[in-house]
Amino acid sequence: MTSHQSLYPSQSNIPPENSPLFAWISIGALMLFTAVAYLGAASILRQTFPILSFLVGIFLYLRYPTLYLGFTWWIWFLVPIIRRLIDYKSGWDTNGFILVTPFLVTLITFATFVRYLPKSTRIGALPFVIAAISVFYGIAVGLISFDKVLVFRTALDWITPVFFGFHILVNWRDYPKYRENTQKVFLWCVLITGSYGIYQYLVAPEWDKFWLIQTKLVTMGKPEPLGIRVWSTMHSSNPFANVMMVGLLLLLNSVRPIGFAASVVGYISFLLTVVRSAWGGWVVAVATLLTNLRPKFQMRLLVVAIVLMLSVVPLATIEPFGEVISDRFESISNLQKDQSFNDRSSSYDRKLGIALSSPFGNGIGGTWIIDRDGKLVNIVLDSGILDSFFALGWFGAIPYLGSMILLLFSMFQGSQTRSDTFACAARSISLGIFFQMGFGSMMLGLSGMTLWGFIAMAMAAKKYHQQQASNGLRH
Numbered sequence: 051m052t053s054h055q056s057l058y059p060s061q062s063n064i065p066p067e068n069s070p071l072f073a074w075i076s077i078g079a080l081m082l083f084t085a086v087a088y089l090g091a092a093s094i095l096r097q098t099f100p101i102l103s104f105l106v107g108i109f110l111y112l113r114y115p116t117l118y119l120g121f122t123w124w125i126w127f128l129v130p131i132i133r134r135l136i137d138y139k140s141g142w143d144t145n146g147f148i149l150v151t152p153f154l155v156t157l158i159t160f161a162t163f164v165r166y167l168p169k170s171t172r173i174g175a176l177p178f179v180i181a182a183i184s185v186f187y188g189i190a191v192g193l194i195s196f197d198k199v200l201v202f203r204t205a206l207d208w209i210t211p212v213f214f215g216f217h218i219l220v221n222w223r224d225y226p227k228y229r230e231n232t233q234k235v236f237l238w239c240v241l242i243t244g245s246y247g248i249y250q251y252l253v254a255p256e257w258d259k260f261w262l263i264q265t266k267l268v269t270m271g272k273p274e275p276l277g278i279r280v281w282s283t284m285h286s287s288n289p290f291a292n293v294m295m296v297g298l299l300l301l302l303n304s305v306r307p308i309g310f311a312a313s314v315v316g317y318i319s320f321l322l323t324v325v326r327s328a329w330g331g332w333v334v335a336v337a338t339l340l341t342n343l344r345p346k347f348q349m350r351l352l353v354v355a356i357v358l359m360l361s362v363v364p365l366a367t368i369e370p371f372g373e374v375i376s377d378r379f380e381s382i383s384n385l386q387k388d389q390s391f392n393d394r395s396s397s398y399d400r401k402l403g404i405a406l407s408s409p410f411g412n413g414i415g416g417t418w419i420i421d422r423d424g425k426l427v428n429i430v431l432d433s434g435i436l437d438s439f440f441a442l443g444w445f446g447a448i449p450y451l452g453s454m455i456l457l458l459f460s461m462f463q464g465s466q467t468r469s470d471t472f473a474c475a476a477r478s479i480s481l482g483i484f485f486q487m488g489f490g491s492m493m494l495g496l497s498g499m500t501l502w503g504f505i506a507m508a509m510a511a512k513k514y515h516q517q518q519a520s521n522g523l524r525h
Contacts, residue, residue: 192413335482411443
């Protein structure tokens with residue numbers, strides 16, 4: 051074996067995935083247990099579901115790595131609504147321990163990080179390592195100032211997406227299988243969660259109303275039909291809007307009837323989130339995608355986009371959807387009268403000063419500071435860039451954001467992937483999400499999973515196609 055080959059997982063050591071019977075049995079058993087437990091004693095799921103999901107995740111990671119990828123995505127998509135259903139039936143749980151499930155399942159990729167850390171430079175995954183080191187630095191600083199439980203809980207939002215992206219990149223030889231799995235996952239995600247989002251808006255299910263009342267999140271709308279700001283099966287509108295953005299961009303390459311149906315409900319639900327930053331990210335991503343595809347794919351994309359527009363626009367402009375969507379679009383064209391925009395703008399300079407005031411950062415684990423009057427106040431920065439500087443300081447934020455920018459720059463170098471529509475979409479998705487860093491902390495939680503995950507997908511595609519081209523030249 052050559053030294054180059056030894057850098058990557060030996061194909062002979064990877065169990066075959068051509069018969070995933072036991073994988074589906076394990077996933078089916080988890081689903082069956084969840085359903086039975088919910089009907090019998092739903093409260094036990096608060097502790098058992100995270101543990102069982104973690105065990106299923108380990109099994110898939112070891113034996114069926116491609117299905118592990120899809121399982122991880124679905125856990126992120128569905129755990130919030132499972133939590134709401136349990137709380138509605140068994141009473142409000144302030145701890146929300148079940149919400150740790152996606153982090154536990156994703157943290158399994160820490161094994162990949164440890165295994166390939168010494169080889170990360172030669173694999174091309176060094177930027178992920180730099181980002182991880184920056185997060186560890188922020189954790190260390192946070193432990194000095196904040197409650198340890200709070201620090202570790204917040205750190206999960208930061209570190210799990212980086213580990214997940216690292217895992218995808220170092221397994222770049224499996225890119226074709228990862229690509230196929232991801233396309234299927236997001237097709238069904240858009241169809242299912244998009245449909246539920248419309249249902250949520252029209253009906254306002256009791257478990258969603260109960261959650262909205264208990265959390266008192268007035269920014270999520272009113273607990274009544276036609277009053278909810280759609281978040282579907284996820285925990286808030288912003289992550290859901292970005293997941294929809296990702297899925298809808300991937301579906302622009304689909305000409306199948308089910309893909310078209312998913313796109314229609316997906317776009318309606320996407321618009322009902324009224325998340326303007328995600329709408330802007332979609333525009334950036336589509337523009338980037340059009341300029342990076344080969345001409346024949348550009349034409350197909352335009353045709354699909356026109357057909358979707360002719361189908362979605364009439365639905366989005368009639369009641370009960372038209373008023374809420376049109377009002378939000380009007381706010382974009384008249385930002386001077388938009389209260390949310392004005393509030394952010396008026397406090398931005400102050401927040402900028404706070405975020406950049408400490409070269410060492412305040413640490414991961416809280417946004418509490420002592421103001422000039424000696425009062426303890428919670429700072430909401432509304433910006434991933436400011437949040438990075440606030441938590442990580444100059445020493446952590448510059449390498450963290452720099453590694454992200456380096457990856458974004460690298461993925462657009464070369465033309466090997468221009469015939470791979472998924473790879474082009476992954477690059478555009480990454481840029482579309484990064485564009486929103488000025489409006490929210492897109493590097494955290496589910497949004498961070500999409501950002502780091504699709505950056506890694508784009509880089510894996512580039513390495514895979516470079517290897518294919520190199521093999522072709524040798525032969």
